[in-house]
Amino acid sequence: MSTPRIRLPRSASEGEEIEIRTLIDHPMITAVSGPDPRNMLARFEATMNGETVFAYDFENGSAANPSFTFFVRAAAPGQFTFTWTHEDGHAYSAEGSVRVS
């Protein structure tokens, strides 16, 4: 359950905009209606070399299996960390790196 998936290019030329795709399978149950207890992710955050480049705070309107596609300018070789944090504090994460030539 809740496997984080990421896709980013292995390498990029300096200054190139690179596409990053992320996906996590998660039911995102709000418990607003229905009998199942609340089970929601609170936040998604992507960092490059320790700096946040993309973040999103989930709300009740967020769909199941949240997926993000975003673009980052590759100015330097990048070490990426992607973190999905549950409302209960538990976190899922994935890592990747992009070489810049």
Next chain:
Amino acid sequence: MNNRYSRRQFGSLITASAATLAMPRVLRAQTEGRLLVIGGGFGGATAARFAKMTYPDVSVTLVEPHSSFVTCPYGNLILGGKKQLSNITHSYDGLRARGVNVIHDRAREIDAEGHRVTLDGGDVLEYDKLILSPGIGLRWNAIEGYDEAASEIFPHAWWGGDGSQITNLRAQLEALPEGGVVGLSIPDNPFRCPPGPYERISMIAHHLKQANPTAKILAFDSKEGFSKQGLFEDAWAELYGDMIEWIPASQDGRIMRVDPENKLFISEFGEEHRVDVGNVIPPQYAASIARDAGLTNESGWVPVDQHTFEAEAARDIHVIGDANIAAPMPKSGYIANSTAKTAVKAALAEITGRPAWEDPVYFNTCYSHAGADYAVSVAAIFRPTAEGFEATPDSGGISPRGPLSELSRNRRLESRYADAWYESITNDMFS
């Protein structure tokens, strides 16, 4: 280009050189107008036949490139070994016998302003009203590496054509190594025949269960759910054990690239899946003639009036079948057949003085075979609204769910109903 028909037989046919037309005797009585139908499938064949039967004094010409029609419905039964290509191939002789001018050529260009259509062979047809039922185009390279050449290795089998796609896929299934893997790539909505991929999975499993019981089916889907999902999943579990694995988009089921040479499906997140047989059902849009004529919007499909099916972008062109935008109605042969009649009545109302239907109703049933003597269905009735189309509440239904031990008679009966539906709808097109 060799003309396979005599020009004298077709009053609506003109050529650049034939400025004056010798009107043949048979057409003198047909003074009510000229209806041209492009595409001889579920929409077009129905339209041509219905028009000729209902308005005998209207000249009806049907343009269809293939000399016989291979239906997509029941193509999956070839994969299951329950039908042969000849069982789903239909002749246009019945339409000819009814007085429809059937021309086997491809419509290349529509001049909406001039009310003319140019054929590949160079002939030009004039019309008063055009029924356009061109079907789908496949978005080649929308899945990277999936082009026409790749479809010889990974057949799509998503149009009838000359039948070669479906027989190619069947032959590959027959040659599947023992315990081999069959991969399917299934597109996001909208696409032709929403339950079709899942009937296909079932029919492939039906074949493999007998011929190659240790084989696996991996169904990669760009969606999270599908038509009649519960019914299909029940059937798969009951009939085929763990042979079938369905992988939704949230499990990285979206195939973004294929490598036919190395028999690979590559997922959105970079997983490489080796398959022995690959069936790629690519993303679709309206066939090129509709796109080239400027009838489509940014979605690639044709917006139409919900009462008449006249294209929003052109007068006197009524677009029916899978090419149009008619959600929540499915892109199904049943809907093409049902809406064809409404479109013909609307198109010919002005010419014949016979009114169009004021309150049209559109019918749909999608039958799917899940195994031997095992079919399920979903049915609905639709009506036009101010904004579009709407399913009439409580008008249809879906097969009941439950254990096969309790429902075997129901499933068997539905497979008979499906066969009877196929028989009757193809009669309504071609007899």
